[in-house]
Amino acid sequence: MKVLITGGAGFLGRRLARKLLQRGVLRNSTGEEEAIDRLVLFDVVKADGFTDPRVLAVTGDLADPLAISDLVDTDTASIFHLAAVVSSQAEADFDLGMRVNIEALRLLFERCRQLEHRPKVLFASSVAVYGGELPEIVRDDTALSPKSSYGVQKAIGELLLSDYSRRGFIDGRGVRLPTISVRPGKPNKAASSFASGIIREPLNNEATVCPVTADTRLWLLSPRQAIECLVWAHDLESEAFAQHPVLNLPGVSVTVGEMVDTLGRVAGKPAIDKIRWESDPVVQRIVGGWPGCWDMTRAHALGFTGDQDFEGIVRAYMADDLAPG
Amino acid sequence: MKVLITGGAGFLGRRLARKLLQRGVLRNSTGEEEAIDRLVLFDVVKADGFTDPRVLAVTGDLADPLAISDLVDTDTASIFHLAAVVSSQAEADFDLGMRVNIEALRLLFERCRQLEHRPKVLFASSVAVYGGELPEIVRDDTALSPKSSYGVQKAIGELLLSDYSRRGFIDGRGVRLPTISVRPGKPNKAASSFASGIIREPLNNEATVCPVTADTRLWLLSPRQAIECLVWAHDLESEAFAQHPVLNLPGVSVTVGEMVDTLGRVAGKPAIDKIRWESDPVVQRIVGGWPGCWDMTRAHALGFTGDQDFEGIVRAYMADDLAPG
Numbered sequence: 001m002k003v004l005i006t007g008g009a010g011f012l013g014r015r016l017a018r019k020l021l022q023r024g025v026l027r028n029s030t031g032e033e034e035a036i037d038r039l040v041l042f043d044v045v046k047a048d049g050f051t052d053p054r055v056l057a058v059t060g061d062l063a064d065p066l067a068i069s070d071l072v073d074t075d076t077a078s079i080f081h082l083a084a085v086v087s088s089q090a091e092a093d094f095d096l097g098m099r100v101n102i103e104a105l106r107l108l109f110e111r112c113r114q115l116e117h118r119p120k121v122l123f124a125s126s127v128a129v130y131g132g133e134l135p136e137i138v139r140d141d142t143a144l145s146p147k148s149s150y151g152v153q154k155a156i157g158e159l160l161l162s163d164y165s166r167r168g169f170i171d172g173r174g175v176r177l178p179t180i181s182v183r184p185g186k187p188n189k190a191a192s193s194f195a196s197g198i199i200r201e202p203l204n205n206e207a208t209v210c211p212v213t214a215d216t217r218l219w220l221l222s223p224r225q226a227i228e229c230l231v232w233a234h235d236l237e238s239e240a241f242a243q244h245p246v247l248n249l250p251g252v253s254v255t256v257g258e259m260v261d262t263l264g265r266v267a268g269k270p271a272i273d274k275i276r277w278e279s280d281p282v283v284q285r286i287v288g289g290w291p292g293c294w295d296m297t298r299a300h301a302l303g304f305t306g307d308q309d310f311e312g313i314v315r316a317y318m319a320d321d322l323a324p325g
Numbered sequence: 326m327k328v329l330i331t332g333g334a335g336f337l338g339r340r341l342a343r344k345l346l347q348r349g350v351l352r353n354s355t356g357e358e359e360a361i362d363r364l365v366l367f368d369v370v371k372a373d374g375f376t377d378p379r380v381l382a383v384t385g386d387l388a389d390p391l392a393i394s395d396l397v398d399t400d401t402a403s404i405f406h407l408a409a410v411v412s413s414q415a416e417a418d419f420d421l422g423m424r425v426n427i428e429a430l431r432l433l434f435e436r437c438r439q440l441e442h443r444p445k446v447l448f449a450s451s452v453a454v455y456g457g458e459l460p461e462i463v464r465d466d467t468a469l470s471p472k473s474s475y476g477v478q479k480a481i482g483e484l485l486l487s488d489y490s491r492r493g494f495i496d497g498r499g500v501r502l503p504t505i506s507v508r509p510g511k512p513n514k515a516a517s518s519f520a521s522g523i524i525r526e527p528l529n530n531e532a533t534v535c536p537v538t539a540d541t542r543l544w545l546l547s548p549r550q551a552i553e554c555l556v557w558a559h560d561l562e563s564e565a566f567a568q569h570p571v572l573n574l575p576g577v578s579v580t581v582g583e584m585v586d587t588l589g590r591v592a593g594k595p596a597i598d599k600i601r602w603e604s605d606p607v608v609q610r611i612v613g614g615w616p617g618c619w620d621m622t623r624a625h626a627l628g629f630t631g632d633q634d635f636e637g638i639v640r641a642y643m644a645d646d647l648a649p650g
Contacts, residue, residue, distance in 0.1 A: 141468045146487075146488075156484050159471070159481050159484075
């Protein structure tokens with residue numbers, strides 16, 4: 001089977017690619033395990049570091065109909081749609097966010113609709129579809145209330161996914177990702193970038209800034225478990241998404257203060273001292289409006305597992321990504 | 326001030342136009358009453374029957390950027406965006422629905438964004454943004470769960486309205502209309518067309534078909550009160566829509582059986598005998614999934630009034646629209 005990852009040069013895309021190559025198989029539309037003989041990584045920059053002959057790294061513009069037409073064909077069995085303009089960037093550049101987060105997604109779905117088969121399309125949505133006044137625990141039937149352009153664009157993506165699925169154009173599966181922490185590498189343009197930075201930088205003996213208050217509550221998922229969830233969502237029967245095409249993935253609820261306390265327990269006080277607290281009202285407004293917890297009943301019933309606690313998340317980062325000091 | 330009604334040749338558009346001409350004024354963006362000196366009625370067919378010199382009837386394609394560019398200019402103070410491909414039609418022709426209900430709306434909002442002022446944009450959304458398993462009384466914080474392409478497209482319109490408003494590109498106001506009953510004239514391509522037909526046709530001594538079961542519960546608003554609500558929503562301060570850009574308008578909750586009983590009380594048994602019950606699974610699925618009641622607290626707090634009961638709705642139709650027999 002041929003599998004496409006959009007955003008394939010991004011952090012999650014590359015990690016998912018490594019996982020799929022190692023696994024070698026995915027469940028196809030009839031529920032049987034099938035070998036992945038082609039893995040296409042599409043992004044605006046080339047996904048590097050892959051020598052596996054199954055990998056094809058392609059660069060291009062996802063909002064270009066010709067590029068999409070070449071990319072998705074009769075052999076494309078599954079698509080992991082991870083490409084996105086992230087939160088702070090979509091807030092800063094409205095047109096770019098609309099183009100990538102809505103128009104490209106629509107082109108991708110339209111391309112799938114032209115095919116005779118019904119590709120599996122896994123869409124990564126976000127905690128940012130919620131905002132404003134929220135119940136302490138967000139439920140599956142809590143209204144979406146995005147307060148950022150990114151959140152609005154993800155919510156629109158969910159609606160398109162649901163209708164293209166209902167009409168039988170795609171076999172769509174939406175998953176709402178909590179904030180991913182701890183991401184390795186450099187800060188990115190997500191408003192939540194600090195949720196990785198305040199752990200990652202101190203563990204790498206670098207200074208960092210925390211732009212939100214210590215009582216800000218976050219809903220987190222480790223990269224390791226995020227990848228497990230994406231693969232699990234892909235392999236479930238389509239029936240699991242028939243009534244409700246989008247699922248809230250498991251997370252861990254912590255305040256930023258608790259995250260820093262955990263860092264101190266794991267790495268000592270010198271690590272904490274690397275953090276400078278400097279409020280950024282834009283980041284506080286966006287991230288502070290996201291839910292700090294949502295109900296996991298459905299995710300657990302469908303067999304998804306998340307992280308145990310935030311200390312486990314920090315230790316997963318140290319095991320998976322921290323360069324041996 | 327110059328006012329634009331899209332869908333201006335439609336039933337609600339024409340009725341709104343007559344109301345605005347009779348009123349002569351609307352509140353402008355500073356909250357002051359201002360004379361309407363130009364009323365543009367845009368639609369795919371010409372809005373006929375208007376001799377008032379303030380009226381300009383324009384025909385064109387709302388999904389054509391050039392048409393929109395000509396239509397909305399620096400003088401356009403207010404837009405009532407009523408144009409839509411309705412429910413059964415959007416279900417039958419997916420592309421047409423996407424084109425008019427999403428792409429044209431996006432073009433209209435983009436055109437407003439180019440202007441130096443911030444036009445008031447009143448967007449008519451629908452009961453169809455809800456569907457599936459719903460609480461008995463839908464609340465303002467109940468998740469949207471559209472189960473038709475029309476409902477999905479209206480929900481996307483709401484999200485776009487909310488973000489274009491939040492970013493200051495438009496002064497947006499969304500109102501979710503209950504099913505409008507009793508519409509005068511001919512059946513249309515809305516799945517809910519029967520909700521007018523089972524009253525209108527018997528009162529005009531014509532046979533009609535009821536495609537849903539008698540226990541199907543509907544949430545209704547008379548044309549007369551719908552127009553009052555549209556004007557009221559336009560004239561409210563933008564503050565009323567700042568946190569929640571879309572509002573559920575008042576309605577009356579009745580079953581189809583109760584509607585027919587009311588018809589019998591008002592017009593006698595011969596009227597009821599004009600109705601043939603013949604199930605249509607598509608209509609039953611779409612309309613049966615819409616809410617039969619939603620919470621009106623916010624609408625009432627903002628001063629909206631609806632109908633007293635269904636008998637009042639029937640009598641309003643007889644007074645406003647029934648040709649003297």
